[in-house]
Amino acid sequence: MLVRLWIEDFAIVDRLDVTFGGGLNVLTGETGAGKSILLDALNTVLGERADVALVRSGAPGLRVCAEFEAPSSPEVREAAHELGADTTESLILDRSISAAGRSTCRVNGRPANVSMVRRLGEALVDLHGQHEHQSLLRVATHLEYLDAYGADAIGSLRAGFAARYAEWTALRDQRERLLVSERERRQRADLLRFQVQEIESAQVSADEETELLARRDRLAHAERLQQAATAAHAALTGDEATPGAEADLGRAAAQLRAVCAHDPSLQEWAVALEQALIQVEEAARAIADYRDRLEFDPEGLDACEARLRRLADLRRKYGDSLADVIAFGESAAEELRQIENADEARGEIESRIEELRERMAADAAELSAARECAARRLEAAVVANLNALGMAHADFRVAVEQVGDPEGLPGATGPLAFGPTGTDRVQFLISNTPGEPPRPLARIASGGEISRTMLALKCAAACVDQVPVVVFDEVDAGLGGRAAQAVGEHLLRLAERCQVICVTHSPLIAAVAHTHLSIEKTETEGRASVRVRVLSPAGRVSELERMLGGTGDRAAAEHARELAKRGAALRR
Numbered sequence: 001m002l003v004r005l006w007i008e009d010f011a012i013v014d015r016l017d018v019t020f021g022g023g024l025n026v027l028t029g030e031t032g033a034g035k036s037i038l039l040d041a042l043n044t045v046l047g048e049r050a051d052v053a054l055v056r057s058g059a060p061g062l063r064v065c066a067e068f069e070a071p072s073s074p075e076v077r078e079a080a081h082e083l084g085a086d087t088t089e090s091l092i093l094d095r096s097i098s099a100a101g102r103s104t105c106r107v108n109g110r111p112a113n114v115s116m117v118r119r120l121g122e123a124l125v126d127l128h129g130q131h132e133h134q135s136l137l138r139v140a141t142h143l144e145y146l147d148a149y150g151a152d153a154i155g156s157l158r159a160g161f162a163a164r165y166a167e168w169t170a171l172r173d174q175r176e177r178l179l180v181s182e183r184e185r186r187q188r189a190d191l192l193r194f195q196v197q198e199i200e201s202a203q204v205s206a207d208e209e210t211e212l213l214a215r216r217d218r219l220a221h222a223e224r225l226q227q228a229a230t231a232a233h234a235a236l237t238g239d240e241a242t243p244g245a246e247a248d249l250g251r252a253a254a255q256l257r258a259v260c261a262h263d264p265s266l267q268e269w270a271v272a273l274e275q276a277l278i279q280v281e282e283a284a285r286a287i288a289d290y291r292d293r294l295e296f297d298p299e300g301l302d303a304c305e306a307r308l309r310r311l312a313d314l315r316r317k318y319g320d321s322l323a324d325v326i327a328f329g330e331s332a333a334e335e336l337r338q339i340e341n342a343d344e345a346r347g348e349i350e351s352r353i354e355e356l357r358e359r360m361a362a363d364a365a366e367l368s369a370a371r372e373c374a375a376r377r378l379e380a381a382v383v384a385n386l387n388a389l390g391m392a393h394a395d396f397r398v399a400v401e402q403v404g405d406p407e408g409l410p411g412a413t414g415p416l417a418f419g420p421t422g423t424d425r426v427q428f429l430i431s432n433t434p435g436e437p438p439r440p441l442a443r444i445a446s447g448g449e450i451s452r453t454m455l456a457l458k459c460a461a462a463c464v465d466q467v468p469v470v471v472f473d474e475v476d477a478g479l480g481g482r483a484a485q486a487v488g489e490h491l492l493r494l495a496e497r498c499q500v501i502c503v504t505h506s507p508l509i510a511a512v513a514h515t516h517l518s519i520e521k522t523e524t525e526g527r528a529s530v531r532v533r534v535l536s537p538a539g540r541v542s543e544l545e546r547m548l549g550g551t552g553d554r555a556a557a558e559h560a561r562e563l564a565k566r567g568a569a570l571r572r
Helices: 035-045 074-082 114-124 139-149 151-178 182-202 208-220 222-237 245-259 266-293 298-318 322-340 342-388 447-460 481-494 537-547 554-571
Strands: 002-010 013-019 024-028 061-068 091-098 103-107 110-112 125-128 395-401 404-409 425-431 469-473 499-503 515-524 527-534
Touching (some): 002 035, 013 035, 013 527, 024 481, 035 061, 035 091, 035 125, 035 469, 074 114, 103 114, 110 114, 114 125, 139 151, 139 342, 208 298, 222 245, 245 266, 298 322, 322 342, 342 404, 342 447, 342 481, 447 469, 447 481, 481 499, 515 537, 537 554
Parallel strands (some): 024 515, 125 469, 469 499
Antiparallel strands (some): 002 013, 061 091, 395 425, 515 527
């Protein structure tokens, strides 16, 4: 819902702060009072083309801010997320245009480009009149309107077709990857074959490099290791000239054992020395065994260095670690198998693609039939509404058509172009003149007729649109009496589902609004300005009296009071 519109130095507006309510809002005022300026300002902040001519004379630039309630529709949330806006709070669109023509846009204080703001604006506001924010004039939206209208019959069919289309697209892409040139396939296979052979012939294990580094260190320092082992063994065992640790421990244990009878507490230490002697003897034997097994192998060292260089070369080519090298080899081997079996895989994919094409063709035909049924129902509902809205000769048509494509899906008339929504192209057509064939909506000359057509469509297709704000300009153009009354009632119905803002000259429409805003042009020191007031019940009666053309006339005043009373009853 549009909560507030703030305008500065826009056309004849110096400063204006307008607050809107829920339901139906009407804007009324004398011709030339500035009603269209509010819509122009809204259109500008929604991302339409900037026009420096809109900058108030003498001002450095204009600024328009629009505040909307926190969005609930998926379309608005998606567009807001693209701009980095928080969708849990209100959305504030802010646009400035300098007198030099420089345009600046922000959404919730974050800079944004105009095209992204325009996309957000199209999701927030549907504006019908002499403006570009008219979803009805964008043919691309017509299929969405029809599918939403016939959701019960169309929804599951469309979802099923879209799922098969996605699978078909994935298979087609996979087939294209397989259909590379034979030369490229051979070149790729040769490269993969070399890589796999190089890795497999190396017989790499993930922990081999750690073991090689340790062995290289032992071989490179074999002489020093032998010297240390020999010296340690001599210190433990001794020789004829110098007793070792074994002899010293043996004598110490014997001395204590000899006097234990005189002091039993020495028994503990004698046992400890005997155990230490056992450990020293075991250590001496182990060191001697190590010394005797120690390698002096220059050729083994060279082989170790060569193996480490080969492993480093493999890591340089295929990964940061030997585990990565092994994984690369496995992946390359799998890709090689796929290339070597490409013909078989391609045959399976071709078979699956053809099967999907046949199923999609059947689904598309069923989907088209459902759309044709929904189209006839929508036509009848819209024509009934148009007749009630004063377009007695209107002929509304929903054209569901297909386009031929040699590469398309099989159809009754030949191959048909298709996409994720099926084979159908949908366009709304209308004729307002008896005997004239229906034509595209964009060719309707009258903004009022476009607005009434949109009102008729939105009221007929209650479930179609999630746009939270709908704006109508000229919806009552050329209408009076019963037709204007019907327009007001249709607007009120539409306002049950979304916020409606309507510029009107009809007191019959103004009387039913939930919020009535009066626009007045004033003049101060020779400069025009615009003022907007939210009317009280009494103020509404006075404005309705003015719109009836009888200010001060007793009959007009009574008529205005009756209209206000009737409008209040309809709003309940």
